[in-house]
Amino acid sequence: MRIEFQGVHRRSLRRLSLALAASLFALPALAGDITVLLPGDGYAPDVLQAFEKDTGIHVDQQTLAWDQLHTRIITALVAGTAPADVIELDWSWVGQFGAAGWLEPLDGKVEQSALDEISVLPIFKYDGKIVGAPYNNDFKMMVVNTDHLKKAGIDKVPRTMDELLAAGKAIKEKGITKYPFGLPLSVGEATSTAWYLITMMYGGTLFDANGEPAFTDPSSGGYKALQFIKQAIDDGLIDPASTAYGNPEVREAFKAGDISFILSDGPGPLATYNDKEKSRVAGNSAGAVVPNVTGKTETYGLPEALAIPAASTNKEDALKFINYVMGKDAQVQSYLEHGTLPTRKDALMDLNGKGKLESGDAIVEQVSSVNPLFAEGTPPWYPPFSNAAASAVNAVATGQMTVPDAIASIAKAAKSAMNGN
Amino acid sequence: MSKSEVAMTAPSFQEGEKRTWRQLVASDASLGIALATPVILLMAAFVFMPVLLTAWDSFHRVTPMLPGQPFVGLQNYTRMFADPDVRNAWWNTWFYVVMAVVMELILGLLSALLLNGMKSGRRWLLAAVILPWALPPVVNAMVWSWIYNPHYGLLNGLLLRFGLIDQPHVWMNDQATALLLVTLVHVWRMMPLNAVILLAALQTIPRELYEAAEVDGAGKIRRLTMITLPLIAGALGIALTQSTITAFNIFDEAWILAKASAITRPIQGQIYMTAFQDLKFSYGMAMSITVMLVSILVSAVYVRRIYRETRFD
Numbered sequence: 001m002r003i004e005f006q007g008v009h010r011r012s013l014r015r016l017s018l019a020l021a022a023s024l025f026a027l028p029a030l031a032g033d034i035t036v037l038l039p040g041d042g043y044a045p046d047v048l049q050a051f052e053k054d055t056g057i058h059v060d061q062q063t064l065a066w067d068q069l070h071t072r073i074i075t076a077l078v079a080g081t082a083p084a085d086v087i088e089l090d091w092s093w094v095g096q097f098g099a100a101g102w103l104e105p106l107d108g109k110v111e112q113s114a115l116d117e118i119s120v121l122p123i124f125k126y127d128g129k130i131v132g133a134p135y136n137n138d139f140k141m142m143v144v145n146t147d148h149l150k151k152a153g154i155d156k157v158p159r160t161m162d163e164l165l166a167a168g169k170a171i172k173e174k175g176i177t178k179y180p181f182g183l184p185l186s187v188g189e190a191t192s193t194a195w196y197l198i199t200m201m202y203g204g205t206l207f208d209a210n211g212e213p214a215f216t217d218p219s220s221g222g223y224k225a226l227q228f229i230k231q232a233i234d235d236g237l238i239d240p241a242s243t244a245y246g247n248p249e250v251r252e253a254f255k256a257g258d259i260s261f262i263l264s265d266g267p268g269p270l271a272t273y274n275d276k277e278k279s280r281v282a283g284n285s286a287g288a289v290v291p292n293v294t295g296k297t298e299t300y301g302l303p304e305a306l307a308i309p310a311a312s313t314n315k316e317d318a319l320k321f322i323n324y325v326m327g328k329d330a331q332v333q334s335y336l337e338h339g340t341l342p343t344r345k346d347a348l349m350d351l352n353g354k355g356k357l358e359s360g361d362a363i364v365e366q367v368s369s370v371n372p373l374f375a376e377g378t379p380p381w382y383p384p385f386s387n388a389a390a391s392a393v394n395a396v397a398t399g400q401m402t403v404p405d406a407i408a409s410i411a412k413a414a415k416s417a418m419n420g421n
Numbered sequence: 422m423s424k425s426e427v428a429m430t431a432p433s434f435q436e437g438e439k440r441t442w443r444q445l446v447a448s449d450a451s452l453g454i455a456l457a458t459p460v461i462l463l464m465a466a467f468v469f470m471p472v473l474l475t476a477w478d479s480f481h482r483v484t485p486m487l488p489g490q491p492f493v494g495l496q497n498y499t500r501m502f503a504d505p506d507v508r509n510a511w512w513n514t515w516f517y518v519v520m521a522v523v524m525e526l527i528l529g530l531l532s533a534l535l536l537n538g539m540k541s542g543r544r545w546l547l548a549a550v551i552l553p554w555a556l557p558p559v560v561n562a563m564v565w566s567w568i569y570n571p572h573y574g575l576l577n578g579l580l581l582r583f584g585l586i587d588q589p590h591v592w593m594n595d596q597a598t599a600l601l602l603v604t605l606v607h608v609w610r611m612m613p614l615n616a617v618i619l620l621a622a623l624q625t626i627p628r629e630l631y632e633a634a635e636v637d638g639a640g641k642i643r644r645l646t647m648i649t650l651p652l653i654a655g656a657l658g659i660a661l662t663q664s665t666i667t668a669f670n671i672f673d674e675a676w677i678l679a680k681a682s683a684i685t686r687p688i689q690g691q692i693y694m695t696a697f698q699d700l701k702f703s704y705g706m707a708m709s710i711t712v713m714l715v716s717i718l719v720s721a722v723y724v725r726r727i728y729r730e731t732r733f734d
Contacts, residue, residue, distance in 0.1 A: 071697045078485055078702070096700055100485035187681035240591045241571040244679060380486045384699040391506075391683055398594040398684060420487065 033058045034317045037073065037084035039066045039304075043325065044337035051324045057317045067188075067246075077102045082309035085318040089132035089307035091123050091373075092189065095380035097307070098126025104308040105129040109319050114326040117344040120303045123372050132305025133322050134343040135331070138266045139301040139370045140197045140290060141362065143273065147284035148260035151176050157288040161201055161228075164261070164291045168237045171260050179239040181232055182250040182259035185397040190247040192389040193302060194264035196373060198225035200298050201291055206373070211418070213411040222410075226403050230396050243397045255279040266302070267366075270358040271339040287359030289366050299366060300373045303343060381417035388413030472713070475706045483703035490703075497707035507708065509683055510691035513600060514669060514712075517687060518719070520604045521611070521668040522661065528608065529615025529660060534649075536616065537623040547620070554613035562677035565606040569593070569678065593679040603685050606674045611667050615660040622656030623649065658727050662720040669716040688712055 034057060036042065042063040052058055062084060064072055069088055076083035077100070089097065097103050103126075110133050115121055124132035144157055152171045158164040168180040184190035196206060204221010208214040215222020232238040239259075242250070251269055253259050257280050265287075272278050273285035289297040306325070308318045324330060328350070331342035335351060341363070342348050348367070352360040374382070392410045395401035401409070479497050481490045501507045532550055536543055553561060568575045569592050577589040593599045626649065634644050650657070672689040679685040681694060688708060696705030 074697055074700070096486055099487075100700075102485070186679075187683070187686075240594060243591070243594055243682065246680070384701075387681075387694060387698055391681070394682055398682065400596065400684060 033060060034086060034314050034321055035060045035062060035084035036086040036321065037062050037064070037069070038088050039064060039069050041338050044334060046337060047325065047330055047333055050330075050333075051321060054324065055317075055320055057320060059321065077309060077311070080311055082312040085308065085312045085314045086306050086321055087309060089124065089305040091302050091304070092378055092382055092386065094124055094126055094131065094378040095382050098129075098131055098377075099380040102310055103131040104310050104312070104315055105131060106133060106308070106319075106322075110326060111323050114323070114344065117328075117346050119345065120301050120343060120370070120372070123301060123303060123377065124305045125377055132307040133326050134303045134305045135325060135334075135340065136268070136304040137301070137341040137343040137348070137367075138268060138303050139366065140193070140264055140299045141267060141366045142288045142290050143254065143262040143265045143270065144286055144288050145254070145257065145260045145281055145284055146286050147281070148176050148180070157286075158291050159289065159297070160291055160295050161293050165237075168232070168261065169235075172237060177258060177260055179237065179258065180260040181237045182254055182262045183229065183232075183238050183242055183264060184245045184247055184250050185229070185238070185242040185394055186244050186246050187387070187390045187394045188246050189386055189390065190250075190264075191393050192386040195222070195225055195229070195389055195393050197264045197290065197299065198228055200300065201225070201293065202228070203293050203298075207414075213414050216407055216411050223403070223407055226393065226396055226406060229393065230403055233397055240397070243394055254285070255281060257281050267341045267359070267363050268339050274358065287362040287366075289362055289369075297366065297369050299370055301370045302373075379418075381420070384417040385410075385414050388417070472710075476710050478703050479707040479710050481703055483706070484701050486700060493703075497704050498711070500704065501708065501711065506683070506686075507688070507691055510686050510688045513675075513684075513686060514671070514688040516600050517604050517607065517671045517675075518665060518668040520601070521607050521671075522664045524604070524608045525612045525615050525664045526657075526660060528612045530619055530657075532612070532616035533619035533623055536620050547617075550616055551613045553610050556610070558610060558673040559677060561610045562606055562674045565602075565609070565674075566678050569602060593682065593685065596684045599679060599682075599685045603671070603675050603678055606678065607668065607671055610674075611664060615664060618656050618660045618663075619653060622653035626652050654727055658724040661723055661727065665720045665723075666716050669712055669719075 036059055038061065040063060042061045043059075048059045048061060070090075070093065073083045073087055077097070089103070107130050110130070114133075115130075118134050120134050120137065121130065124130060124134055142157075146157075148171055149155075149157065149167065152167065152174050154167050154170060158167045171177060171180040183194055185194075199206065199215060199221040202221035202224040204223075204225070205214050206222065213222075214220055215225075217223060229238070233240055233242075239245075239253070245253075247265075250259070250262055251265070251272075254262050255273060255278065267287055270285070270287050274282045276282040279285070290299045292298055306322050308315050308322070312318055325334070326344075328342075328344055328347045331340075331344050331347040332350060334340040335342055335347070336356065339358075342351070348357070348364070351357040352364055357363055389410050392401060392406035392413075395409075396403060396406045478490075480492060480494060482493050482496075483490050536547055536550070539546065556564075567573075571577060571589050571591040574589075576592070577586070580586045581589065590598075592602055630648050630652075631644055634648055639647065670689055671687045672693070675685045675687050675690055681690060686694075689712070692705045692708045692712070695701050695708065
């Protein structure tokens, strides 16, 4: 029995060693594999399978929550390794990653026919070179609960700041919901970007033509935006607990029917809000253009792109993947399956023409007013500036700072960040 | 143990002196060195070298967005004094350290004394006490974030039911309560470790000592201060040190309960934001080195003090 048992062991060990040897020899065959690192759900399995069938390249897709993605990518890149062959590149990272020389330039590599269809492409240029292929056409827009508006006797979605405030107050007074406005106010990118959007709602900009902070004057849009946030909290239009909210928490509150407006959202989650399995307000939510004091909507883009790390060892196949998913059909399919709004104009028009674009008319109207936040591309000093802005907005919301002090601290942080301190 | 007993059991020093180096290597010493070498190498590679490299880099400007890594001397260290975010984070951290160490030590000692005095069911109660420590810090903080939730949290629910507040309170918007509540979550997680350390020490104290003291008329407090505390001084030192170091490293609890809010942001949160969001690595490294030095210094001061005050000799 013992001998037989040992024999089994020997046979197993021999098989195991042969299998290991075979796997070592098989490694070159795996060279056609690429890794892709994206936030949220990443690409739908159908899109990946179609690419694999088309090219014979296997895709190992890894996904991470948005909050963890930047750290994961940074730690790998700073160590001189590639976190994946294709990585997420947010609009806000372009300056940092570009200045660090971490990304492979894509000029002349991504198909020109695709690039010609993408208006947000300049956002992903650093030093005149394309460092990312935009795949998710995210921009700021408002989301409303149409049922709340109806119950409050409001027959059209607010388009001016006065109308927005009046609608919020009417909803609150009628007891339809306790806090009509949803706004992230924790220390994070969602909060700083919300402040930028409200700055635009008041007709302001962040920096003037000379690159100086344009939000320090009490009559400026940025100043008024912070006053608006403070006043809305004091008036009970924004939940004071929002100081711990990022975008996910605000969206959950909207889906639960607890808020009537998400002031600073994007077109991506619209399909989720109208999904009966995921939302209590399904059928009553709609995207709406961003209100403005002038009545003429204005917003900015926060698109996301695909990039290839300079340290990637499989750039050729990574490029094939990028070219595939930048195709019109793949973009349409990604929207239908995961709500990733196409960056290609032809894909957008195609979806809207077929009536498959959620709140299509509002999206198409808003798209025409999308501008980059930084005309010259996102600067390397953007992240510390954004952190300082979010901290100041949060401090105002928690009552730790007054509006003038907060504005002064953001301006000081902007100067310091610009000087590289 | 008397001197004569020591002489009988331990090898004499003179005998060791006569040994040649070759004999020493061939003896038990070589075995000891062989056994210790892997640990020394691992510690050198994964602890000492990274610390030295971090300290070296903290005297340079290391940020991937700027070319080169020029020597900047103490600039990263002096800059901390003028940085209001760092000052605020240090203030929060000192609050956490003082409150957490005091609470963990008192509650840990009380729990250990209670457990030590139990005749039956000790192991079940010990298992219950240890549970928060066994949970991952993130899970622990998530549970407490639900308890503190302003809309559906247990804390507001109980206070409303007993009429102590008239409307739900957003706990994390007020600095005093927010710091205290974050500290409580940390204490909840780390106090059991102190209880276990101190319980182990309590169980080594001979019962005869208490009986003799009782015969001499010593009360409970006197027995605690004259017998228990001096005899568990070593364990108290370990408990204090671990409490101090873990309190200086608070991150998960503050981050999950209030995200990066300046109200509760500890120095570790500030380091994370500086190094991994703003990509100012050397500035973050300088902060890390400072935290390490301060926590070691603080631990050393009161560990020395507690030994001095509680030693019999």
